[in-house]
Each structure stands twice: as C-alpha cells, then as structure tokens.
Amino acid sequence: MRPVFMAAQAAPKRIAYSEGEDERVLRAAQVAIDEGIAFPILVGRPDVIATRIERAGLRLQPGVNCEVVNPGKDDRFKQYYDAYHALRARDGITPDLAKVVVRRSNSLIATMMVKLGDADGMIGGVIGRYDLHLEQIREVIGVRPGAHGLAALNALILDQYSLFIADTFVNEDPTAEQLADIAALAVEEVQRFGLPPRVAFLSHSMFGSSTRPSARKMRQARDLFVQRMPHIPADGEMQGDAALSDSVRHALLPSSTLHGSANILILPNLDAANILFNVLKMTGGQGVTVGPILLGAAAPVHILTPSATVRRIVNMTAVAVAHGAAASGR
Template sequence: MLVALGLKPENIVAFDREGVIYQGRPSLDPDKARYARDTDKRTLAEIVAGADVFLGLSAGGILKPEMVATMADRPIILALANPTPEIMPEEAKKVRPDCIIATGRSDYPNQVNNAVCFPYIFRGALDAGATGINEAMKTACVRAIAELARMEASDLGSAYGGDVPSFGPDYLIPRPFDPRLLVMLAPAVAQAAMDSGVATRPIADMEAYKEKLGQFIYRTGLIMKPVYDRARSDIKRVVYAEGEEETVLRAVQSVIDYKLAYPILIGRPEVIDMRIQRLGLRMRPGVDFELTNINDDPRFNEYWQQYHAMTERRGVTPDAAKALMRSRTTLIAAMMVKRGEADAMICGLVGRYHKKLGYLRSVFGLDPGVQCTSAMTGVINDKGAWFFLDTHVQLDPSAEQIAEATLQASYRLKLFGIEPKVALLSHSNFGSHDNPSAGKMRKVWEILKARAPKLDMGGEMQADTAWDEALRRRVFPNTTLTGRANLFVLPNLDAANIVYNMVRVMTDGVAIGPILMGVDKPAHILTTASSVRRVVNMTAIAAVDAQIRAARS
C-alpha cells in the first residue's frame, strides 16, 4: 500500500525473522525478493539507524530504545504487534520526544485498527456492485481516511473525551467508531469502483447516496458511539434508584461490559442477587457495582436529617423526612448525588414522571441562569435523528421558558455531533394566524434571535414547512432556517408529547431520553416504557454530563 501511494521501493529495507532481506540471500520467495537490497547491513539495529519510518508487524519488544535514538529527525514509528508492540510508546518518547508513534492498541493515540476501513470498503463495493476490490478502491479508501483525519472534529471530537482532536502527532488516524467514516469512505470506494470500471451498478447521485448513508448511521445507533467513548474516558459513578428492576439490571450489565460507568444500585440485596442469578447476569456486588441496601444503610440517619434541613421550611417534618427517605429510592439517589457519593443518577422506570421530578427539585437547585426545568427526547429512525421539546415537564410554558429550553437543548445536541437546526412549530406559518399560541412562538423566535443570533432556527412554522426546505422557501423566502430541522420546539406539553410518541411508534423509532435539563446535578428521569438500550444510552449521557460539570467546577 505504501508503494502504491508513492513510496519508492528502493528506499525500503525489509527485515524478517532470519534478518535483513539482501540481494543474494538464499531461499527468498518472490514477494520478499522484490525488496532485496544491495546492502551489507544484517541486523535490525543497522537498518533502523537513520531511518525515517519503522513499520513493524512482528514481535513485541524487538525495537529497542537505543535503536530509536539513532533514527532520523521526527521519525514515524508504526509498532503494530499486538498485544505488545515492538516498542511501547512511552519508551520511544523517552529517547525520542519528537517521534510520531502508532500502535494497534486502543489505550494509546493513533490506534491502527482494520475496523477503520474494512466495513466501509465492503459497503462501497457492494453498493456499487463491484466485481472485485482492486487497488484503486483500496487507495481511495486510504485517501478518504487521511482526509477525515485532517478534518476539524469540532463537537463530535470533544464527545470522544478530552480535548477536541486535531490533526497532528497524536491524531493521525480517525477513531474506529467515528460515525463520519461510513459517509466518507464508502462513497470514495464506490466512486473508485465506478472510475476503474468494475462497478456493475453505478451510483447515479452520489450526494443522495451519502445522505442515505448518514441516515443509516443514526438508525444503527452509531450516534451514541462518541458519547460512549467519552463516558469511558473518565469513569463516573451512576446511581440507579430502581436497582431491583429487571430492565435496570440488564442495562447495568451492559454498562459494566461497555465500561461506561461504575454503577450503584439501590434496593434489597437479596432481591437484586436473586434476579441477577435468574437473569444469568455476570456482575458481582462490591466488584462490578456498589449496592445501597435500602433496609440497612448506615448513612440513613444522615440522609433524612440532611433532607429535613433542606425542606423544613417547605412543611416537611422530621417524621415525614424519615418516612420519605425510607420509602422513596429516588430521594436516596438524589441525596447520594447531592453529597458527592455518586456523580449522576437515573430514575423513572417505576412511578410517575412529575412525582419523580418533584423529589429531584426538593434536593437539587437549578443551573445558573436557568428559571425552570425542561425535557428533550430524541427519536432515531430510518430518516435520521430528531429531537422534540418539551416532551415531559412544562405544561404550558411561556415564550421565555421555551426560548431558555431551546438554548439548553441546542447545546446538548452537540454532544451527539449534531449541529442543531431548530424549528419553532405552530399551526401558523410565519404570521398566517394571529392568536395567543402563534404569537407565543413568534415571540420565542424574537428572543432567540436576540440571545443566539448564530443559531440556525426559524419559525413560527407548521411541521411540514420545517421538514421541507423547498416548501419553506416558497412560502417564506426570507426564512432563517437552513436545511431540514432536527430540533422541533412545540408550544406546550400536549403537542410535544403527542408528536414525539407518534413519530416514535409510527416510524419504529428508537428513543433517546427524556434528557432532563435545568437541574444543577446530572439527573435524568426515564419512563416506564424505557428499554434496556435506552437505559444504557441515558447512563452514558448522564456520565458525560457529570464529566462536563466536573470540568467546569
């Protein structure tokens, strides 16, 4: 591949288990003979001296630090033996801080992983009906990977953890689960198949093909991969208020397997243990997760006393505080987060949403500058990823409250690597109706235009106008929203909840959320309809929420 991309064969010196491949060495097969060189060098140390690049897929530890010290300036070291590379990155950096190094391991920068290219080569070849995979298709794939590595990662990159990655010594290769790989590599391979004459089903509209691939990403759940990776980068403690529920237990096993968080389960130990055994789960209390015994926790007196001190001016007596803390696992979880014994919490699999929200609000305050809480819920289906606001909290919010929730939701969309495109929905199209509901959504537009002038949004508008850009420009040429909306803001709770649920069930969509916004701690209330996958996804979101808040404090 390197030669195909322009590296001169005469500049390559090869080495195998028998030593340097030199002209005249006996028993060379044709593949090795083409790299035989006229040289008197016979050891790895000799050929590494002065080299610009080391490429190894051999045995762990064979490239010694003293060899690396003799390489050319800014050497590139591709040490790909697994699980132990030819030299560990820290050893190479110690003697040559200027080196650029890649390994096959995921715990170091620049992981060389065939998952970066193979699925997408196959996808592009199959979609174009290629009769084979030729060199042109492979080199096109490599060039697309290189192009992606140079692209600005923006918010998508930050969701992978740490700083936003940018092209350089520690970011030469895209991460294996970068969702953009599919939409960049498969079209490049398909185009090369067409250009080289091996495509039996040429793709007529490449832009439409790319858009279709982008929709496929969302449907397969790859939208969550950046969030998962960031969650793994700094493990947070997530407490589950309904720790005995089977849905929670199955989800927690996946959370442990995926290394998304350290779980804390609230419940009765005997019930949790019995259900773990019955479900055939592998997790172990005290090892894989922490267990808070609701019948016998030494912190109980501290919990109710602290809760009483927080709520005594709201009519909560000591006896009521004791009773609530003993019977409401949501309050126990909230107090654990409040006291720093957990970093985030998940509840809502049992009980009513607004009842749970009331418990949370009795413990947590609001985010700085926020006047009220709100909830956003996403739906992933074959058309893409769509988000709806406010699906669970505010019954009939004011224009100011809707604008505030919209700004919070727009920020959170970027966690998924999605640039928000906001549609303020109404029965009215840009002033076609003059009544309080339409006027409210018009006022939301005015507030957002003043507070976030760069936000891609428009309204008030009907749902089909938000969906269809051509229609929107026909009825209102001066629209401030570009493309198809992905964040739909509704005038009240009825509208938002009805629209979200109809879209989900009628398109066989997968839900993300509800994502609770506005409270000053990472806390999320799910619903009784939540699946295992939804609990896992919300765990990752809660963990990343905790990371972001910790970084700010």
Template sequence: MKAIERIVNKAHLDRKRVVLSEAEDPRVLTAARMAVDKQLAYITLVGDEQTIAEAAERHHVSLAGIHVVSPQSSPLKEVLAERLYLLRKAKGMSYHDALEQVQNPLIFANLMVREGLGDGTVNGAVYTTSDVVRAALQIIGPAPDSELVSSFFLMMLCEPFHNLKGGLIFSDCGLVIDPNEAELASIAISASASAKALLMEEPKVAMLSFSTNGSAKHESVDKVRNAAQLVKQRCPDIAVDQDVQLDAAIVTEIAAKKLPGSQVKGKSNVLIFPNLEAGNIGYKLAERLGGAVAIGPLLQGLNQPANDLSRGCCAEDILHVIAVTAVQAQQDRNIEHTSPTSIKEGITN
C-alpha cells in the same frame, strides 16, 4: 455512525458515576451489567442488598464491579436524612420524616447525586414520571443559571427507510404543559445545549407552529414568534426559525419556498413544540408511525443529571439513558458539591 453510538462512545471516554434505584427489576439489573461491561459508567444500585442479590441470581446477572447500597443499613442514612431535613424543613418536613423518606431508594439515589456521591441518576422503570421528576426537582433542583426545568426526547432516525437520518431533539414533550413566551424561549435554549452535548452538532432550532413566517394570525403564533425573538436576543449565535411549520423545518425544498430568509434552511435538529399537547402527540407520531426510536423523557435545566424512563422500557433503553446521563454529567456546570468527610467515607464502606 448513529447518533446513539456517538453518545455511547463519548460516555466511554470519560466514565461517570450513575445511580439506579430500581435495582430489583431485571431490566435495570441487565442494563447495569451492560453499562459496566461496556465501560460506559460506574454503576451504583440502591435498594435492599439481599433482595438485589437474590434478583440478580434469579435472572443470572453478575453483580461483579457494581456497587450496591442499602438505604436501610447504609452509614449514609443519617447524614443524607439530615441533608434532606435541612433542604425541606421550610416545607414542613421533620427530621423523623426525612429519616423515613431517605429509606426510599429513589430519594436516596437523588440525595447521593446532590451530595456528589454520584454524577447522575436514572429512574422510572417502576416509579412514575411524576415521582421521578418530583424527586429531581425537590432534591437536585435547577442549575444556578436555569430559569426552567424542562424535558426533551432524543429521537433517533437511523433506519434505511428514514428519509431524514440522524438524531433530533424534541422539546418539551413531557413536562411543561403550556409554556409562556419566556418559558418557551428557555426551553429552546436548554434544548440547544442538549443538542450540542448529545448530538455533537451545532443546534438548528425550529420554533414550531401552524404558521410559517406570519402566514397565520393568532395569539398562539404570536407566542411562538415572540419566544423566538427572545432566543435571538439572549443567544444570537443560535440559528433559529420563528413560527415555522414542521415541513418547512425539516425539508430543504419546502423551507426555500415558504421561508426564503431562513437561518435553518429546512435542516432543523431541534424541534420546539408550542405546548405539551403538541409535543406529546408529535413524538408519539414520530415513534409509532415514523419508526423513530424515542429516548426519554430526559430532563434539562437541573443542577445535575436526573433522567426518567418509560415504564415499558427494555434493558437497552435503560442502557441508552445511562449513556445520555453520563454525557450530560461530562458537561462543565461548575457545580460545587458539599461532600463532608463522613459522606465520602460512608460511600467506600
């Protein structure tokens, strides 16, 4: 079974509430319909109700079983504006500013998740990555035990021509530009948790470099080696290879020659890139030249799931990210939501 099929099946077994904010886009409408029909998630669309209904009719998409919330007219507007004001007043936001911002569907969607009215949110078909990430960081915020919010791509190698089959986690390819040793270690630990949740496999981590086991001397190699040592200290149960070249990370025979003491033995399913430049180039090479399917960028380290889309995505891409978001929401984060009665009543009206 393909890795994405396992994720879809897992989402179906414990359906979560996923909030989408770009509901006038036909790709988002189609993905929402597919998610409900496949029983992957309960879907809420945020936006002007009449405009969404007209777009759905124009594109022949039924809204049956899909919840639609209009920020302008929802009874949640004032309550969520108050929450946003309290959250951001130290940064200079007034209540008037909050009341205006909460009418932005992206802001409204993230607030719904923060307040326990949704389990995760997916955006980015129209909004830019910077807008999506900023909203997630400012409203949902990092998990209590998270030192860093980072990103990853779920790379699918499932075609007959792929020598290496299955799913891989590539991190960080979309957010942290030049992580230091501690940040790189945090990225690796978060990516390992993502591998467990989404690949449903024990993580085997390769800390990528242009060096294997000290074959080159450079400060960038030292950073990777030191980060790997931090991972081993904090999570001794995670199999991790320090400063390893890509070929030794994914080819068993090369790992045996270059790194005979390897814990991973050329069977990595988590590839940690030394910086964003390498990660961005790496995932696009795998996608464009290697024929891998790239799902993401997905965010890790947040208090609740919030994921980004490529603006060039198709409906099926969005469906896959909805499934990933639902599975992320299934993980026990011991989150305590502040959902007063007024909010809970408002969502059912």
C-alpha cells in the same frame, strides 16, 4: 449516540439507579459495565437483587463491579435524613418526617446520594409517576446556574433525520420566554451529540399566517431565542413539514434564516411535544429513542418512563455520564 458514548467511556461515573431491583435496570447496568461507561449503584433489597442477577445470568458482583444500597439499612442514611430535613425544614418536613420520607422512597435515596456526592448521577423513573420523581429532583437537586428552569427533551434518531423534541414532560404550557430558554438548553444537548443544532418553533401557523395567541407565542419565542443565540440557525413559527423540508419552507418564506432540516423541534405545549414524540416513535421504523433527557438540572439526574427498554436505560446512562464529565470540565 457515538460522541455521547465516547465521552462517557473517557470518564466513567458512579450512576445510582433508583429502581435497582428491576430486571431491565440490572441488564442495563451489566451493559454499562461491559461498555465501560459507568459504575452502577443499585438501590434495592440485596436479596431480591441477588436473586434476579442469578436468574438473568448476569455478571454483576456487588462490592466488585457495582454497589448495592439497601433501602432498609445503610450507615449513610442518618446523613441523608439530616440533609433532607435541612433542605425542606420550612416546607413542614420535621426531622422525624424526613427519616420516614427518605426511607420510603428509593428514588429519594438515589437523589440524596447525588446531592451529597455519593453518586455522580441518577437514573430513575422506570417505575412510578414522572411528576413524583420530578418533584423530588426540584426539591433536592434544583436548577443549575445559568438555567432558568427544568425541561424534558426526547430524541428520535432515524436514518433520514435526528429529531430532538421539547418539552415532552415538564412545562405544561410554557411562555414564550420559557420556550426560548428550553430551546437554548436543547441546543447545548444537541451539540453534545455531535450535531449542528437547527431550531424550529412549531405551530399551526406559517410565518404570521395566524394571529391566534399560540402562534404569537411561538413567534415571540423565536425572536427571543434569536436575540440570545444569533449564531444558531433558527426560525418560526412554522408547521411541521416546513421544519423538515427546505423547499416547503423557502417556497413560503425565501428569506428564512433556517437552512436544511431542523433537528430541534420546539412545540407550543407539553401535550403537543409528548404526542409528537410518541407518534414518531411508533411510526418512524427502527430508530433509536433517547430520553426523556432532563435539561437544566444542577446534577446529571434523569427520569425515564415505565416503557423504557434496556437499550434506552443504557443510552440514558451514557447521557448522564457525559453530563457529569461536561460538568467536571466547566
């Protein structure tokens, strides 16, 4: 995480937290201030936030080192209603309905702040369903130029391995083309972490040992990815042990184009990726977990999960700020 935090400290950004009343978020915001990586914007009721800041003994000072956005009243909301209506007018969202929808959703308020430039990035998802937050991001933020869709990447940084696993939350059963796209987005992210990317396309099959549709899909995904990014070490389809062990892999395929342990694991579907990450998270010891990192969005917006810890919120704040810094430099 060091390169990510260094990038964030070099160019701190305004990060909106859609669950600004949550004590984990408040503690993470304090750490973000102390580490010099972000200016927190907390969406929530000011009185509730003030009470919880005092109860937790934090040094957050709205108007000084952070901002509080009251979902009940803000002079900017008229602009947010109008902008949301303009985005979704042909989806049945009338001006009156836009007003109701925005005021009822702290997540949507934070997303609109990013859309209209009142925040540089957004962290949400510690309360509520991932898919609901994702739908709002699709509608408001969309996909950045050059990306073909959204995907989710989770990282587990252990003593022996740093593993980045996709797609853990977004695409239920991606096609070979989508998997190649996801791998390309993951490569970009791993490089931001200061690591040389090495990609493995995982399967129950080992280099053609099965002709089942899922094995053929992973083989095709690898072929498409290699055509697109021939300079990035990658291979597949292969089983999980071969992805992490050079000796296992080369005993079966001495001509494998992947050397060393893979650090990007592309799974056949969402269930496989999500299960793998969560099992490794519980069995991997004292590793650092990062994510979900939302890949491919047109702005630095990330959806966490209700199990997110303070440390994970801080880590994702740094990721969001680093994304914003990279986008500013493009």
